[in-house]
Amino acid sequence: xxxxxxxxxxxxxxPDRDEKPYMQDIxxxxxxxxxxxxxxxxxxxxxxxxLSFRRSCREGVCGSDAMNINGKNGLACLTDxxxxxxxxxxxxxxxxxxxxxxxxxxTQFFKQYHSIKPYLVNNDPAPERERLQTPEDREELNGLYExxxxxxxxxxxxxxxxxxxxxxxxxxxxAAYRFIADxxxxxxxERLDNLEDPYRLFRCHTIMNCVDVCPKGxxxxxxxxxxxxxxxxxxx
Amino acid sequence: xxxxxxTFDAVIVGAGGAGLRAALQLSEAGLKTAVLTKVFPTRSHxxxxxxxxxxxxxxxxxxxxxxxxxxTVKGSDWLGDQDAIExxxxxxxxxxxxxxxxxxxxxxxxxxKIYQRPFGGHSMNYGQAPVMRSCAAADRTGxxxxxxxxxRNVRANTQFFVEWMALDLIRDADGDVLGVTALEMETGEISxxxxxxxxxxxxxxxxxxxxxxxxxxxxxxxxxxxxxxxIPLEDMEFxxxxxxxxxxxxxxxxxxxxxxxxxxxxxxxxxxxERYAPNLKDxxxxxxVSRAMTTEINEGRGCGPDKDHVLLDITHLSPENIMxxxxxxxxxxxxxxxVDPIKAPxxxxxxxxxxxxxxxxxxxxxxxxxxxxxxxxxxxxFYAAGECACASVHGANRLGTNSxxxxxxxxxxxxxxVVEDFQSGQLKLxxxxxxxxDVSLARIARLEGQTNGESVHEVGLEMRRTMQKHAGVFxxxxxxxxxxxxxxxxxxxxxxxxxxxKSKVWxxxxxxxxxxxxxxxxARATMVSAEARKESRGAHVRDDAPDTAENPNGRDDAxxxxxxxxxxxGNRLDYKPxxxxxxxxxxxxxxxxxxxx
Numbered sequence: 035x036x037x038x039x040x041x042x043x044x045x046x047x048x049p050d051r052d053e054k055p056y057m058q059d060i061x062x063x064x065x066x067x068x069x070x071x072x073x074x075x076x077x078x079x080x081x082x083x084x085l086s087f088r089r090s091c092r093e094g095v096c097g098s099d100a101m102n103i104n105g106k107n108g109l110a111c112l113t114d115x116x117x118x119x120x121x122x123x124x125x126x127x128x129x130x131x132x133x134x135x136x137x138x139x140x141t142q143f144f145k146q147y148h149s150i151k152p153y154l155v156n157n158d159p160a161p162e163r164e165r166l167q168t169p170e171d172r173e174e175l176n177g178l179y180e181x182x183x184x185x186x187x188x189x190x191x192x193x194x195x196x197x198x199x200x201x202x203x204x205x206x207x208x209a210a211y212r213f214i215a216d217x218x219x220x221x222x223x224e225r226l227d228n229l230e231d232p233y234r235l236f237r238c239h240t241i242m243n244c245v246d247v248c249p250k251g252x253x254x255x256x257x258x259x260x261x262x263x264x265x266x267x268x269x270x
Numbered sequence: 271x272x273x274x275x276x277t278f279d280a281v282i283v284g285a286g287g288a289g290l291r292a293a294l295q296l297s298e299a300g301l302k303t304a305v306l307t308k309v310f311p312t313r314s315h316x317x318x319x320x321x322x323x324x325x326x327x328x329x330x331x332x333x334x335x336x337x338x339x340x341x342t343v344k345g346s347d348w349l350g351d352q353d354a355i356e357x358x359x360x361x362x363x364x365x366x367x368x369x370x371x372x373x374x375x376x377x378x379x380x381x382x383k384i385y386q387r388p389f390g391g392h393s394m395n396y397g398q399a400p401v402m403r404s405c406a407a408a409d410r411t412g413x414x415x416x417x418x419x420x421x422r423n424v425r426a427n428t429q430f431f432v433e434w435m436a437l438d439l440i441r442d443a444d445g446d447v448l449g450v451t452a453l454e455m456e457t458g459e460i461s462x463x464x465x466x467x468x469x470x471x472x473x474x475x476x477x478x479x480x481x482x483x484x485x486x487x488x489x490x491x492x493x494x495x496x497x498x499x500x501i502p503l504e505d506m507e508f509x510x511x512x513x514x515x516x517x518x519x520x521x522x523x524x525x526x527x528x529x530x531x532x533x534x535x536x537x538x539x540x541x542x543x544e545r546y547a548p549n550l551k552d553x554x555x556x557x558x559v560s561r562a563m564t565t566e567i568n569e570g571r572g573c574g575p576d577k578d579h580v581l582l583d584i585t586h587l588s589p590e591n592i593m594x595x596x597x598x599x600x601x602x603x604x605x606x607x608x609v610d611p612i613k614a615p616x617x618x619x620x621x622x623x624x625x626x627x628x629x630x631x632x633x634x635x636x637x638x639x640x641x642x643x644x645x646x647x648x649x650x651x652f653y654a655a656g657e658c659a660c661a662s663v664h665g666a667n668r669l670g671t672n673s674x675x676x677x678x679x680x681x682x683x684x685x686x687x688v689v690e691d692f693q694s695g696q697l698k699l700x701x702x703x704x705x706x707x708d709v710s711l712a713r714i715a716r717l718e719g720q721t722n723g724e725s726v727h728e729v730g731l732e733m734r735r736t737m738q739k740h741a742g743v744f745x746x747x748x749x750x751x752x753x754x755x756x757x758x759x760x761x762x763x764x765x766x767x768x769x770x771x772k773s774k775v776w777x778x779x780x781x782x783x784x785x786x787x788x789x790x791x792x793a794r795a796t797m798v799s800a801e802a803r804k805e806s807r808g809a810h811v812r813d814d815a816p817d818t819a820e821n822p823n824g825r826d827d828a829x830x831x832x833x834x835x836x837x838x839x840g841n842r843l844d845y846k847p848x849x850x851x852x853x854x855x856x857x858x859x860x861x862x863x864x865x866x867x
């Protein structure tokens with residue numbers, strides 16, 4: 035790929051300066067080495083240093099640069115620029131309060147993550163060596179533990195938009211099932227009690243936006259289904 | 271500007287592996303602790319570590335900490351301190367097993383134990399054959415580890431200050447450390463964190479180089495703060511270039527790929543490592559492999575139209591094994607190299623990866639400086655762990671998987687030392703000097719008022735290009751001398767950078783300008799220390815210090831078996847002895863020898 039100019043339409047809002055948000059039309063000339071959307075944003079920022087966004091690892095593992103790209107949530111660092119219809123429309127993740135430009139307040143998202151007690155519970159005295167787990171039991175955690183907490187899923191979920199304070203959301207529920215599925219964890223009952231509620235778990239209507247947007251290819255809907263199965267099994 | 275003051279027993283700067291491990295120690299002991307972090311904890315760069323963490327568990331092959339210690343000392347090219355290395359290798363099993371108990375999803379062997387894979391420079395029986403020592407969660411070990419540590423901190427109710435950037439270290443007239451100043455990114459407010467103990471766990475500074483596997487946030491904040499506050503930096507000439515960064519993109523491809531059987535090939539398809547390291551081949555130490563690759567490229571045997579990279583080949587491995595053990599690498603290759611490694615080899619080049627040097631500490635995590643004839647006198651109230659610190663366990667070259675081990679062992683050790691010092695009543699809340707925040711306020715005011723300055727982006731780019739050209743894999747006297755001059759010029763320009771964005775709210779332009787101040791300290795330290803060291807050792811290899819009978823591999827133990835100390839003020843250098851004596855009588859000192867693989 036050679037040098038080329040790319041058109042953007044970017045959500046801008048600086049509460050220190052702007053009365054209200056606006057969409058900024060802006061274009062930037064990219065170098066041949068600029069391949070990902072994040073490269074373009076860094077290039078844009080070298081021209082206008084006020085453009086604000088989070089970023090860190092630039093390889094899709096830290097979860098910082100989630101945003102709404104042409105109407106769909108994704109990570110800027112894993113999104114190829116070429117192939118995106120222009121102008122590329124960038125907005126902050128939907129459903130969370132905007133702090134500035136593409137930066138949202140993620141307090142509610144992390145509150146829900148914390149609410150599922152995202153840590154292993156095992157009250158047996160710690161053995162001298164590792165607790166044993168068969169490779170098959172360990173495989174149950176694949177597709178669950180890889181979550182990067184970018185919030186692409188929860189902020190694409192209409193149930194989370196409507197009830198961010200009551201519905202745990204796909205990311206938190208995926209984490210909940212990650213511990214339920216872990217043979218080393220002893221708190222399955224408490225975990226299910228914690229979710230047995232018309233809102234916390236059951237606001238999921240299997241719309242599957244979460245699956246569609248997850249940049250790590252994870253499937254929160256399936257995990258939610260398995261939590262529901264576990265509740266049914268426990269009831270009979 | 272109004273400066274709020276907050277008081278804690280301890281303040282930890284950084285919430286990567288080392289900071290979180292230290293925080294656990296303090297939170298579980300009931301100390302009132304503040305953890306400051308520029309990013310939400312799970313976004314720290316520990317998350318990007320891939321291949322594993324070293325521990326001689328011996329789950330798949332026979333192993334013991336003596337072998338691990340030998341490999342680490344040899345890997346360090348004898349610049350590592352043997353007391354700290356013994357401490358780390360002995361503690362490895364304990365800290366890795368603890369993580370498993372915290373819930374870390376390690377892969378498993380058939381009998382249910384933690385899965386271990388071979389890694390570069392790790393051997394059995396003192397260099398005889400590769401050993402399986404790297405404890406792994408697929409190729410996402412850092413992610414699994416960081417999340418497990420964060421989760422354990424959630425359980426321990428650790429208090430985080432997320433998206434706060436520490437600005438400057440506060441020291442009083444005695445030189446004791448009293449805390450830090452910090453910027454809350456959301457509001458732009460400056461606060462003082464006044465504490466009895468301050469632990470730096472701010473990670474590396476790999477962003478001084480143009481091509482780096484490091485994240486944007488790896489700007490050497492702790493290292494820069496320490497240097498500005500008069501703490502010398504140790505062994506900053508030693509930078510690890512990881513053999514396998516994706517060509518053009520810089521993104522890391524784990525050494526675990528070679529641990530699982532991957533092979534490096536040149537343009538003619540030759541497995542060239544057989545010529546450079548007949549015994550361990552592709553699993554030789556990182557500095558050795560990076561130099562071999564660079565030599566292949568320099569001598570015209572590179573691949574691609576510009577002959578500027580080599581190939582990492584795993585096409586001979588079964589797709590099932592690749593999907594199971596290296597799923598993240600496959601994703602990265604497809605994303606950033608445009609190749610599926612099941613079908614085609616990955617283009618790779620040596621890429622700046624890790625800072626062996628840093629803030630000088632002892633094995634307890636105390637920051638130490640020369641004072642009254644003692645080269646290692648602890649600075650009261652100041653501790654450091656992880657990549658920002660130099661214990662020194664990595665010496666002139668770090669072995670793969672020893673970084674995750676370093677941050678666990680010394681994060682825990684620093685935490686334990688603070689708890690002990692706190693409980694013994696040794697740590698006092700000393701009164702803050704009246705000018706505690708003045709340096710930080712002056713830096714902020716300078717940025718606020720600066721006009722007609724250069725952009726942070728331009729100056730930073732010049733620094734990165736200069737480092738890349740003048741202090742790379744191979745080093746040359748004339749380039750280093752020029753580099754010292756050029757970095758001094760860049761440092762001068764950095765004093766006059768201008769930001770257009772003056773907003774108080776989430777001002778990332780301001781953050782990047784403040785980060786550049788830290789990077790500049792690291793760049794100066796690196797260039798000056800490298801220019802001065804007239805030998806080849808580990809990752810520091812000069813063309814005017816070649817392999818001779820007198821100085822094997824160009825290493826000159828008679829004159830240079832010593833740690834560098836660089837002081838920011840006056841660009842001054844000092845040296846201190848390497849500790850060749852282990853911590854206990856359990857092991858004999860590992861005698862100096864020529865390093866071959």
